[in-house]
Amino acid sequence: MTADLYGASPLAVRADALAASSSPSTVRIAEVPFRAQVTLRVDPRGAAAERIGAALGAALPGPGGVARTERVAVLGLGPDEWLLVGPEGAAQGLQDTLTAALDRAFGAVVDVSAHRTIVQVSGPKAREVLNKGCALDLHPRVFASDRCAQTDVARTSAILMRHDVVEPGFWVFVRASFARYLADWLIDAAAEYGG
């Protein structure tokens, strides 16, 4: 159904390879395709930021922070920049909500749903796999469940968000053109954990 609605995600061709490189007891790697992604730029001190927080049901977090509502994760990418991540098909609704809350105040709302795809890396070895190409400290004491970061993973830029569900995990947002490279790199990095 979703493939019909959305066409082909950047890593559809790597789905089998990612599944084959996953092992339940160590690390699992899978694409999370077609999520709604909207970039928001607005002055965090202004009334518009407050209106947006109220409209979303979660105050805009500071840089590196993540705020969550039932449907949406709000990633603080910079002092005046956020990435909103919602379920499939929610991009237009999100844009409408944000634009309405902006109410012509200075800001920007851009649909970037297809610009990046998301790769979920989870399991007990997820941190070790990512740290083969990511210089950040991803220990839960430092990179907790409400943290995100813009960084490099291997030789591509990425947005990292902790995404713990039952077991430790991360969402890696990668630009669509780099997605296969990142997938191939992740498969290689996870190889020692026996998929």
Add this chain to the structure above:
Amino acid sequence: MSGPFRLADGGRIDRERPVSFRFDGRDLQGFAGDTLASALLAQGVHQVATGIRYGRPRGVLAAGPEEPNALVQIEKPFPEPMLTATTVELREGLEAVGLPGQGRLSPDPDPARYDAVHEHCDVLVVGAGPAGLSAALAAARSGARVVLADADTEFGGGLLGSGEMLDHAPALEWVERARAELARRSEVRLLPRTTVTGHYDANYLIAVEDRGPDAFTRQRTWHIRAHEVVLATGAHERPLVFADNDRPGTMLAGAARTYLHRYAVLPGRRAVVFTTDDGAYAAALDLCGAGVEIAAVVDARPEAPPFWAKRCAEQGIPVRTGHAVVGTTGEEHVTGARVAALDPDTGALGPEEHHACDLLLVSGGWNPAVHLYSQARGPLAYDEAAGAFLPSGSVPGVHPAGAAAGLRTTAQCLSSGAVAGVQAASRLGLEATAAPRPETDPHPVPKGRPLWRVPDPDAGDPGRTQFVDLARDATVADVEKAVGAGLSSVEHIKRFTTIGTGHDQGRTSGTVSSGIIAGLLGADLAEVGTTTFRAPYSPVSFAALAGRERGELYDPIRVTAMHDWHVEQGAPFENVGQWKRPWYYPRPGESMEAAVLRECRAVRTGVGMQDVSTLGKIDVQGPDAAEFLDLVYTNMMSTLKLGRIRYGLMCHADGMVFDDGTVMRTGEHRYLISTTSGGAAGVLEHLEDWLQTEWTHLRVHLTSVTEQWATIALAGPRSREVLERACTGIDLDNADFPFMSWRNGTIAGRRARVCRISFSGELAFEINVPWWHGRQVWDALYAAGEPFGITPYGTETMHVLRAEKGFPIVGQDTDGTVTPQDLGMGWAVSKKKADFIGARSFSRPDNTRTDRKQLVGLIPAAGEGVLPEGTQIVETRVLPRPPVPMLGHVTSSYRSAALGTPFALALVKGGRDRIGQTVYGHVGDRLVPVEITDPVFYDKEGARRDG
């Protein structure tokens, strides 16, 4: 039996696991747990290699990475050059040969895997001897995240080779308890076989873990960022400098003790021990207890330490104080020591006596391993009492401990390690207390008095066989020559003599050479100092540095949504930045030339399609977006109406062309701009730079959306007919949808933004859909085009078509020294705008010269082929004498189906005034006549863009 010098029991070797290996063509046996050096010594093999300069036989001097002599080349299981036999683990099937100082790389690619990982911790402890283990325990018990790295195969450090007791039990039982406790803690990472090779700013350290040939990854490079670092790196024993001090069988006293206790190997049967330090007495007594006959302990100091002298007397070991070993006998193995009384003040030698021996142990004191501390910019100072350079001052977050801090007894090391661990944890705000120190053997603190050089008894050619740096074959005579030549800095003398530049980085020679230099200069050793310690501490293989960044993973490959279609069609790819772009689409058996001519013809006469998704795209939003675009483009953008598109040029402040693309107005305060494929990141940075640092008053936001859109170019006189079949919701005729405008429509059920943009001069459309729909819409357009013979084309055809129209490609026809006016694009430089980036530069005298290089067309004379790109253009038919004045060069050059002749674009001095002239291209050894033309070769009137 694994050798006549192996004891029947004891040691850390596994006697259940014999190991066969081959050295210098001989098949030998050792045990698991041996090093190559210990296995050879067990067989009585002392000579491992020869010296690099003089070819003299060389044996095993040390028992660890400080080894200067015993270099080997590993042949199997995989070739590795220049390892020290003292650090090579013995493995089944190992084959090695001794090396005369230099190794060789294998011509075969290394099949093993090497990788890298980033690690963060609160406390990194380097070295797992008594100090390091104590530090790690104290830090770990506070809850800190601890990494403990040690170069050896097992933890214990000096305890592995000393046979000591802790808490009235073998010390290694305590080591095992400590290791086990650390291993149980989830926040502790233990890294045996891991050498920390570099200590950089802000406690960033690099370590290389040798995981062994059977591991998934043979070597792993650890990038460790630590809040606190405990340097418990131990100390290296110094050899002594006397004539013929390089004979195999000459060994550091501590190393001999290690071979005895750790490997159950007797390094000889009858030993002379030459020392200036108390530490060697323990070695003499331990070896004596194991059955080695100690011919004499020769102590250069006037008095022997009473504690040890008493024990030697009990064992019947003669002690000769105030004496020195002045030389040796033997060639491939030491056969005896020449001993003489030495006057400590005058250096006068007494009559010589000869002591036969097959083992000569030396101990000139201990050098703390201060390499990492020094790399971390920790200051070193010569300590008279220790006779060594010790860490002094302080480096925030760095804690030297144990022998690395100049301490000598196990008790001191245990205590200082615990203190360092507590301090490190405390600095992090953690509550830490040191555990009670285990009880140690009641030994006094060893003392020593350095003797940097024994006088040479052979008056004829003094110092020529007194080796200072065994790895470099550098002698006292070399140092004397350097000082005699007027050198006084250790750094200069190092470079003159090469002392300290070998694989071992002068671990056994550095302080000794400083001592000798100080003596020759009559200077204070503290003033002379040491040479700089630099990373890596131990040699690191290039493969470990490269890690997985090789082959397919060397650099990212960027692909578009339609990439697999291009692959299926058999298109070769061109690299554009990191992008893979289809170059051309050959039919079976078709050459590139034929394919490109066919593709060009299709676009000029029918219809072609190209994947142009790689063009950079930036969303520009905000009330001041129009003003901003006016400032960053040379032409006027603020007059652009909604729904319309304009071509734009960007320059740097110097007025030189930097990028080009289109500006599409998509909303009242919103634009979508495109950049060149390779320039996208640079343009965004450039724009953000001006926005964030110069024009902070402008209310504009930029968002990269390059991969949001898949973009398909549909070009050729029949492109409208194809779109009519595929697209709904847009009236496609010229009146409703004019050139340089855009409309929203639907293709294959997908919302698409369709633009009328042409880079070929033909009627053309660009279709933008979200990345996810790219392949589907491409397929739909291809199917719709099939009745018209739609032809996919690649970057080469695109280049030819645009060149026929005289459209420059930034980066190909420009090189950062070309203005819009040089390109003949003065029309794209606004005369009305008050300011924009580059504006002021256009009035610089240099930018208004009439003899600047200008973009022109070239047509080679009839019968000539395609000019190579880069061809130099000269004025005359015959080359004048050099220097030949150059008029310019060819920037683009192709065959043309439409023109029926090869043609080129070139930058030529005063080129526009030369149109119609014949000039010459220098091709190989020929001068090819070419006519200068207008750069627009095809459809000068622009009649074709509306179909």
